[in-house]
Amino acid sequence: KGTNTMATATSLILGESAQQRQAISSILRPTGLFEGNLEASSQREALHRIKNQEVAAVFYAADHPAKSEFRWLRLFQKQSDLSDIPVFLFTGEDDEQTRILGLNSGADDCLTFNMSSGEAAARIRRHLLVKQNLLALRRAKDELARQAMTDPLTGLGNRRLFLQALEAEISRMNRTGEKFSLLMLDLDHFKKVNDSFGHQAGDAVLLALSEILRGGLRKSDTLCRLGGEEFSVIMPGANLVDAARVAQRIRGKVACVSIPSWPTLRVTISIGIRCVKHAHPAETIIAEADQALYRAKCLGRNRVEVFSENFLRNTTRPAAEALNLLAAAGNA
The missing domain is CATH 3.40.50.2300 (Response regulator)
Structure with missing residues (x-):
């Protein structure tokens, strides 16, 4: 036997x-x-x-x-x-x-x-x-x-997964005509966190942000850590208003986050939004979302900025103003 x-x-x-x-x-x-x-x-x-x-x-x-x-x-x-x-x-x-x-x-x-x-x-x-x-x-x-698609610290998707998911979402939009939104998120003054509190504190902040993002998104959204303190979210079917509401909610939660081992540590986040309604190359969409993020940094950080095709090319508006303009135009 x-x-x-x-x-x-x-x-x-x-x-x-x-x-x-x-x-x-x-x-x-x-x-x-x-x-x-x-x-x-x-x-x-x-x-x-x-x-x-x-x-x-x-x-x-x-x-x-x-x-x-x-x-x-x-x-x-x-x-x-x-x-x-x-x-x-x-x-x-x-x-x-x-x-x-x-x-x-x-x-x-x-x-x-x-x-x-x-x-x-x-x-x-x-x-x-x-x-x-x-x-x-x-x-x-x-x-x-x-593992090749995963960030080892947070367990989120990495840049490779992000690029694949973005290309897939662009292809889906081309087939169905359904819009999507891309959020680019970056922790403010993250280098100061590492310098002042140490890299363990920095990792704790990144993990806390990951949990906030996981808890505030839909199952259909793709959440990735692109590297360092930069994250991205691809939101299928989300219009500008949907994306801005989610971004503002995330921004508010991050501003209130408390890290138990470092009670005096406080962080904020800046977010850029690109709502995509027509076919564009992935690198263009990323660049325009980055442009909105850069404007949020320049205007004081801890804020959400929007790049939208409804506005002048290469121009961004504060999220609140963007939402008002969209509502007035009947696009909300």
Whole structure:
């Protein structure tokens, strides 16, 4: 009896007759590789079960040495969410033609009805380990990809994720015509925080800001730390008024934030907004949001500024004035 490396896994046995399914089950049971076995009498039923329950392996009793017998297997192997599941073909010991057709159609291995459970276990276990290794590699790859898109301090998306998300939002707007808003946020005098209180205090401020941003945004918004004390928010479907209200709320909460280990530490934030209604290159949108942020810095910090196509090119207005103008024009 082999080691129970997959003892909590479930297999699926596919065979037209109960006798075939029982014969396969009698070989699998002593291997100890599977906690349970599902059964299916038709290919359609088998695919339905696999789609609705996690299956570690499929065991198929082929009846006829014909290409049509294995059409389902070719379709099975082409589905990315199923292609990692090993499929074992059960045939008679002398049925070479069926084994060749099955292997050419994508079966991972061929077993016979008179095979011992020990040999079956050894052959099955090898394929299950290959599957486990593939899943482990895929998870590692996914984790590396996630880390490549994540800021290690705050856990927010990083600049790479921001640029990808912005391009995706521009593409979505081109398809649907729905506007979106971009917020660029920058903590005021952050260097003084690090110089006066130390980098641990600076990190605490960044983490506090991250929590404020997470709590004040929708699930559909994309929040990123671009580097240092600069953050961004992409807000799908948000018009200028929506974006300005969110920005002002964030600004107010940041101004009131208290860091327990540094009770005298106070910070503020400046925010620039670009509401996008028509297709523009990503670099243009970023530059115009940065321009609004720069104006907020120049006008005293701890404020929100807006760049809008409703106004003169390369001109910004204070957020309150922008909202009044939009309301008067009927665009609110």
